[in-house]
Amino acid sequence: MILYKDTLPSGKHWSMKMRRGTSLRLIDKTGNANVGMLFYNPENLLERYNAPDTLKCQHTFKLTKGHCLYSDMGRIFCAITDDSFGWHDTVCGNTNASMSEKKWGPRDYQNHRNSWKQNGNDAFLVEATKYGLNKQDLAANLNLFSKVEPNDDGALTYSVSQSKAGDFIDLRFEMDTIVLFHTCPHPLNDSAQYPEFEVEYQIFSSATVTDDDLCKNSCAENQRGYENNRLYHLGL
């Protein structure tokens, strides 16, 4: 059952607290979407999403179904319980004001009103500041729906096969989490025009996490991550 849903066009930002036991579904309504995302623990804002810990403990460069998204404290903010796209980036960061202006022209509220060309860095700063966080709190973020492929020499390419209309990803939250997110373009997107897309997000109650859960059992590391969460909820 969907408890809440809303739609954000490209170039927007928002934040919210996701409760343990709820899930967030993000749907690319139009294709070629990008969702920048960061996580913080509302009980201790110094605990936040850690991309390197997430990648290395699961021996992966891409993120998809079965992976967990870790904090720097060895805990799981959320698990990717479903994903129709298959490859989400977490090493390329954000557009910033000068990069966005170079690609797509200036951010100009006077002329473009709410369709102004917002950039990912400033979008995160606005949301972060609502919680007393600042630019020093910004970490390597997720870029959901964006595939960036490495070759054997480590060179990165913004893939020609990006997400299609209807692609979705489900995040099942395993602890209370402040979620900052934006719908600004991926920084390697070189489209001639500022990308226009729409992303729907839905919140629903998670199914019970069973012993044979896919994400919990996708590697021994994740079993230990879930044990760390169990200890955290005990108050340890």
Added chain:
Amino acid sequence: MIIESSLQAEATIDREVVNAGDYYLKVVKKGQTVRILDLEGNQAADTLFYNANNVSERYSATDTIREQGNVYLTAGSVLMSNECKPMLKIVADTCGRHDTVGGACATESNTVRYALEKKCMHACRDSWLLAIAENEALGLSKKDITHNINFFMNVPVTSDGKLSFADGISGAGKYVELEALMDVVVLISNCPQLNNPCNAYNPTPIEILIWN
């Protein structure tokens, strides 16, 4: 890319051996060159940089990776800040490849990667936390302990999206040398990790040399 340095060790203005498990913290001025030397081979040097005049500007792995379009660091790589400005440039490298995806070990991440019982084993992030606690005047806090560079560490990324921690490609006497493009605080944890091949299961000393 292998590029050797022409700088002579006798001409350094500062040199310091850093034992495994210790930290190194020093300011390198714009125009100076700093060399990180792997004395015995296969040793990871987990490194963070800050703008010495405004520490809220710091090394950013994501800005660096994106701007150079490559996940590995080597000679020619320009290390970018979170304001997407150049901080340092790698001007010599006899190792050929350095990691900036894999991050630093922490007691908490050790519990996930190896075993819950590993939680009290010394880790890089503990060294950094001690460094900033003992040097309060710098104004750094835990929020500044972030996504670092692992000099001499080999973390191959594959085209199908996998990541592995492979045997080091460094060896005794290999080094990487960086020219500072702004005044920078250099903060290094000489990695104490005993559980994976990044230090050949045997952490050893590194040496840091600075030239004008």
